[in-house]
Amino acid sequence: MRDLSRRIREVSDTYGLPLAPERVVGDLSAGERQRVEIIRCLLGAPQLLIMDEPTSVLTPQEVEILFKTLRQLSSEGTAILYISHKLEEIRALCDTATILRGGKVVADCVPRDTSAKEMAELMVGKDLIVPERKTEDATTVVLQAKDLSVPAQSQFGVSLKELRFTVLQGEVLGIGGVAGNGQDELLAVLSGEISCPPNQLYYKDEDLHGTNITQRRAQGIQGAPEERLGHAAAPDMSLTENAMLTGAVRQGLAKRGMLNWRKARKFAEEVITTFDVRTPGPGNAARSLSGGNLQKFVIGREVLQKPELLIVNQPTWGVDAAAAASIRQALMDLAADGAAVIVISQDLDELMEISDRFAALNEGKLSAPRETEDLDVEQIGLLMGGAHGLPESDAPMADAEDADGSEDGDAESDAPEAETASAEEPGDAEADKPNAEVETSETEQVETDATDEAEAEAEAEAEAEAEAEAEAEAEEPSAGASSAQESAPPKIDIEEDAGEAATEGDTPDTAEPHSEAPAPSDSGEKSEEDAAQPEPEAAPKAKTPPAKPKPSKSIVINSDEDMILPPVTPAIGSGGISISSSPPPKKKPDSEGSDT
Amino acid sequence: MIRLEKRPQVSAFMSYATPVLAVLATFAAGGVLFYLLGKDPVQSIITIFYDPIFGEFSFYYRPQLLIKGAPLILIAIGLAMGFKAGIWNIGAEGQYIVGAICGAAAGLAFYPMEAVWIFPLMIAAGAFGGWLWAMIPAFLKVRFGTNEILVSLMLVYVAEQLLASMSLGLLKNPEGFGFPGSRNLQQYASAHNAEIVAGTGMHWGVVAALIAVIFAYVLLTRHRLGFAIRVTGEAPRAAHFAGVNAARLTFFCLGMSGLLAGLAGMFEVSGPAGQISIDFNVGYGFTAIIVAFLGRLHPIGIVLAGLLMALTYIGGDIAQSQLQLPAAAIQVFQGMLLFFLLAFDFFTNYRFRFGFRRAV
Numbered sequence: 003m004r005d006l007s008r009r010i011r012e013v014s015d016t017y018g019l020p021l022a023p024e025r026v027v028g029d030l031s032a033g034e035r036q037r038v039e040i041i042r043c044l045l046g047a048p049q050l051l052i053m054d055e056p057t058s059v060l061t062p063q064e065v066e067i068l069f070k071t072l073r074q075l076s077s078e079g080t081a082i083l084y085i086s087h088k089l090e091e092i093r094a095l096c097d098t099a100t101i102l103r104g105g106k107v108v109a110d111c112v113p114r115d116t117s118a119k120e121m122a123e124l125m126v127g128k129d130l131i132v133p134e135r136k137t138e139d140a141t142t143v144v145l146q147a148k149d150l151s152v153p154a155q156s157q158f159g160v161s162l163k164e165l166r167f168t169v170l171q172g173e174v175l176g177i178g179g180v181a182g183n184g185q186d187e188l189l190a191v192l193s194g195e196i197s198c199p200p201n202q203l204y205y206k207d208e209d210l211h212g213t214n215i216t217q218r219r220a221q222g223i224q225g226a227p228e229e230r231l232g233h234a235a236a237p238d239m240s241l242t243e244n245a246m247l248t249g250a251v252r253q254g255l256a257k258r259g260m261l262n263w264r265k266a267r268k269f270a271e272e273v274i275t276t277f278d279v280r281t282p283g284p285g286n287a288a289r290s291l292s293g294g295n296l297q298k299f300v301i302g303r304e305v306l307q308k309p310e311l312l313i314v315n316q317p318t319w320g321v322d323a324a325a326a327a328s329i330r331q332a333l334m335d336l337a338a339d340g341a342a343v344i345v346i347s348q349d350l351d352e353l354m355e356i357s358d359r360f361a362a363l364n365e366g367k368l369s370a371p372r373e374t375e376d377l378d379v380e381q382i383g384l385l386m387g388g389a390h391g392l393p394e395s396d397a398p399m400a401d402a403e404d405a406d407g408s409e410d411g412d413a414e415s416d417a418p419e420a421e422t423a424s425a426e427e428p429g430d431a432e433a434d435k436p437n438a439e440v441e442t443s444e445t446e447q448v449e450t451d452a453t454d455e456a457e458a459e460a461e462a463e464a465e466a467e468a469e470a471e472a473e474a475e476a477e478e479p480s481a482g483a484s485s486a487q488e489s490a491p492p493k494i495d496i497e498e499d500a501g502e503a504a505t506e507g508d509t510p511d512t513a514e515p516h517s518e519a520p521a522p523s524d525s526g527e528k529s530e531e532d533a534a535q536p537e538p539e540a541a542p543k544a545k546t547p548p549a550k551p552k553p554s555k556s557i558v559i560n561s562d563e564d565m566i567l568p569p570v571t572p573a574i575g576s577g578g579i580s581i582s583s584s585p586p587p588k589k590k591p592d593s594e595g596s597d598t
Numbered sequence: 599m600i601r602l603e604k605r606p607q608v609s610a611f612m613s614y615a616t617p618v619l620a621v622l623a624t625f626a627a628g629g630v631l632f633y634l635l636g637k638d639p640v641q642s643i644i645t646i647f648y649d650p651i652f653g654e655f656s657f658y659y660r661p662q663l664l665i666k667g668a669p670l671i672l673i674a675i676g677l678a679m680g681f682k683a684g685i686w687n688i689g690a691e692g693q694y695i696v697g698a699i700c701g702a703a704a705g706l707a708f709y710p711m712e713a714v715w716i717f718p719l720m721i722a723a724g725a726f727g728g729w730l731w732a733m734i735p736a737f738l739k740v741r742f743g744t745n746e747i748l749v750s751l752m753l754v755y756v757a758e759q760l761l762a763s764m765s766l767g768l769l770k771n772p773e774g775f776g777f778p779g780s781r782n783l784q785q786y787a788s789a790h791n792a793e794i795v796a797g798t799g800m801h802w803g804v805v806a807a808l809i810a811v812i813f814a815y816v817l818l819t820r821h822r823l824g825f826a827i828r829v830t831g832e833a834p835r836a837a838h839f840a841g842v843n844a845a846r847l848t849f850f851c852l853g854m855s856g857l858l859a860g861l862a863g864m865f866e867v868s869g870p871a872g873q874i875s876i877d878f879n880v881g882y883g884f885t886a887i888i889v890a891f892l893g894r895l896h897p898i899g900i901v902l903a904g905l906l907m908a909l910t911y912i913g914g915d916i917a918q919s920q921l922q923l924p925a926a927a928i929q930v931f932q933g934m935l936l937f938f939l940l941a942f943d944f945f946t947n948y949r950f951r952f953g954f955r956r957a958v
Contacts, residue, residue: 195839216841227839236833238608246825247840259822290606 006045013044017071036060040071051075052083057091061180062350062383069095087125087323089118090351101125122323142171143206144311144342145192150202152191160184162191165368167361169311169342174334175371176357177346179386184366185346186228189315192344193225194218205311219251222310226300228319228346230293234300237289241281244288245270245303252307269306277302278328294325301329305336312336315346330356350382362386603951612946617892617899620939621906627938628931637921645921646913646931659912661799665870666911668803669694669862671904673886675810676855678895682818683827684834685851689735689750690859691883692757693728697860698867699764700727702780702874705789706769709781716788720864721802728860729853731757736852740845746852758879765876779875783868791869803865807904810858815897827851859883885911888936891943907932 007023014021019037027035036056043051051072057065072095076082086092092099093113101109101124109124150165162184169175179185190196191203194215203210205221213221227233235244246266250256255266270284277298281291288296297317304312317333318326334356337343346363347353353360354374361371362385369385629639650659673690680687687693701724708716735749762778769780783789794800818824830837830847838844862882871878889907893899914928 193839214841214843215839219841225839229835232833233835233839236829236836238832239829243825243829247829247836250822250840256822260820261822261825263820287607 009045010041013041017041017044017074018067019071036064036068040068044075048080050081050083052085054085055087056084057086057088061386062379065091088351089113089121092121093118125323143168144171145169145344146204146207148202148204150191150198152187152196152198155187155190155196160187160366162187162368163366167368167371169344171310171342172337172340173358174337174343174345174356176353176360176374177344177363177368178350178353178360178382179346179348179363181348183363183386185315185348185363187366188363189225189227189313189346192311192313193223193227195225216251219248219307222252222308224248224252224304224307224309224312226304226312226314226317228315230296230300231289235288235296238287240270240287241274241279241284241291241299242267242270244299245273245284248303249307252309273299273302273306276306277332294321297321298325298329301332305332308339309336309341311342311344313344313346316348317345318347318349318352326352350379354379354382601951602948605947605949609946609949612942613894616942616946617894617903617939619942620892620935623938623942624931624935627934631927631930631934632923635923635927637923642917642921642923645917646928647909649916650909650912659916661793661797662912663905663908664799664804665801665908667904667908668801668807669866669882670886670889670907671807671901672803672810672862672865673855673859673883674889674893674900674904675807675814675897676858677886678890678893678897678900679814679818679824679827680851680855681831681890682895683830683847683851685848686747687732687735687750687852687855688747688887689732689752689754689757689883690855690886691879691881692750692754693731693856693859694863694866694883695754695757695761695879696731696863697724697728697856698863698871698878699761699769699874700724700730700860701864702783702789702867703764703769705783705786705868706781708788709786712788714788717791717802717868720789720868721861724860724864725857726860728863729857731860732852732856733849736849739852740848746848750852754883761874761878762876765874765878769874771873780873782872784872789868791865793869801865801869803862803869806861806865811897811901818897823850859886885932888932888939891936892939907935910935 010021010023013019014037017040019041021034021037021041027038030038053072056068060068069091072082072084084092084096093116096113099111099113099116099121100107101111101121103125111121111124113121146168147165150162152162154161160183165188167175177185177188187196191198194210194213194217197212197214198210200211201209205218205223210218215225231237236247239247242263243266246255246261246263249266249269250261253265253269255262255269267284273279274281274284279291279299279302280295281299288299291299297320301314301317304314312333314333317329321329330352333343333345337358345353345357354377357374359371360374360377360382362369362382364386625643629643632642633639650656650663653659673694677687677690701720704723705716705720731753732750734753735744735746738744738749739746765778765780771777771779771781774781783791791801791803794802794805816824818827826837826840826842826847829840830842830844834844837847863879866882867874867878885907886904889900889903892906893901893903910928910932914923914925914931917923917928918925
């Protein structure tokens, strides 16, 4: 154990990922937990690192730290397979990208030379309509929170602390923040699912204390929670019944307690047609719809009821780009028609795009709302809590670095590191190369140019309209973004061109040697090509949904959340790539494997 | 390779076919059971399922179908409402007993006065007794988060002790020569739940059961409360989001099933049973659980299931006397019905897939 924690310290020092081995995971922030996963992977000295949507729980500052680590790793010869629907991240980080749609490769591109819009259109397969904002000056206060404080509802809940904000008629208030900082609670309090204390929450100057969710619906307050199945909609019930779920009050679907199913069905059909929900009909179960279609139904159900205040949480989470665009458009249209809209989201680009004012939730506290136009992503990131868990002294550094990267295009901070790292790597790579047949056939190893990245980064924040969760899912259903929050099965060997699955633990336990050597350096079993490469800053090889991961010995990281998923044992496509795991230190539930 | 796969939608066909398949499977397994007991399986099943309705003495057994079916249906309707909402009242037997005690006590309190209002009063008292007994687990669940399955089940045994105490003490027939048991309500005209049409088995409990069925049907399909019940059972968080008050719903569902069970007990004690006695309860409250599931928690289904279970009771009695089948064999037979039902029920949500799945 002591040995292990020493190695953890070494690795975390080497990569600038502060982490104290003795801390309990439960106390860590999401960003820090992700660091745990990354370091766990690094301990295994990977040659291929697979990451699936790693940034969804990170602040922009933490993303920058992560990217820095990834660049360092790639410069040391680790191939990185980066799966994401955040196109600007891919543009900032990756050398080549493969775009998947519906489980098929639709394009390869060099992300730096391709605009995010182009990539989004490739993903979606049609022209993307970017929502347009119609701004009008609003003055009427619809909702006002005066030091709204609500204690945590459960052991792992977050308590809301002295929230202070107003929402005006016709505006979209964006509330950002890293997952688990009180978003669910905020939605529940505003929609009336949990009650609020007296004299803290006013709707059109009336105290909302003592009103339940049904009464608030009657008053024109509607909500759409994050979790579609099971919260916003009952999975096994038909869409008609789900329309009844929240529509009964305002749509007059119930009279003296008796339900009017014909009317409910008509309402459900209206939602389906207006919002282009793809389903055979309102009689189908909510469960049978795809995520995007169900989300369109859920949002449409609320929007069509003409709420005066609509609160949505993660409206486009796991939704394909086209559906996301139409949902955003609907929200903005609703605001343009005079409703107040609160959008709680972890997608900053989304908030930048649609919200008039922005506030960030961090550990149950809300920053003062500010005009979105005046903010840039750096400031938002700081509002969101900066880089969680970094010592104060480090934080500024992270910011500075971030600023370098994204604003000035001056990447000094990155460059030296890349050099040092790569400097040690050739020797190491030669030194222990247990896997003779390691090969990276990826020839497009583009030199990592920090400045390039910097530019891309800058743009990253700027636009980013589209997302394609679908893509991620399609790509790797098993570890799929949706299901799979797993962390690192310690070691996965990917053997190229070996038709059969699973070469078990063919690597001599690389973990051992690391006790003396910093993990990253001697891990770098570079392919011959790699090693031969003249440039000291060898390239990160990162791709979006990759058609064919080539190198051997990989690690899957997925940091959406912190559960352990079994390593994937599937043959991806017909490429003859097989992934297997050597006996993992962490026990993985077999059951999971069997139902993927 | 065979594996199970969740269906994207609940199979409508399977949800109708399940009870039928369960009955057929029970016939088959029951036949094997009877064969192993040394009886002719076909003859046994004919005796149980055919003779009571179409046999030589069916004129005697047919009214029994209603008499035995009514309490089962009455109780099962109440249970089904709770089960649909995910509130598991397993203690209907206890509520049935307490309802009977309260109903009988209300009547006997006025003995030997004759008045038309006595019987309605007994109905109200019976309903109240059952309701009250069910309020105990409801309150404990809402207030302290106890498990209503355990509490309601254990209250059955409390109720049984109460029943014994009543038949030996407070309600004991003063003219009963020291035998345990109350006065016979059948001999007390104002309190007697007599057949409405002689010889049909049609008593007020049957009427109440029919009303309950219609009430439950309308409630579950057309009323907001029924919708709340269904949503709560399907997705509790979605129900909360829809504005359903879970605590109130718990009180309603447990109260309703207790009330109906109490009514069933009251109609039973004032009619077919006649008196409070130590062995008054014969397990209707537990059998009703099978009835509720066999009827797919649907009011109409419960009517059919209740009649079917009544049939097994009657047929079981005949088989006992004519074929010397042990009483336990009949109970096993009834249990198998629930077993197969639940087993087949699985396939409304899942299906078999043969062959290897595609690698993903």
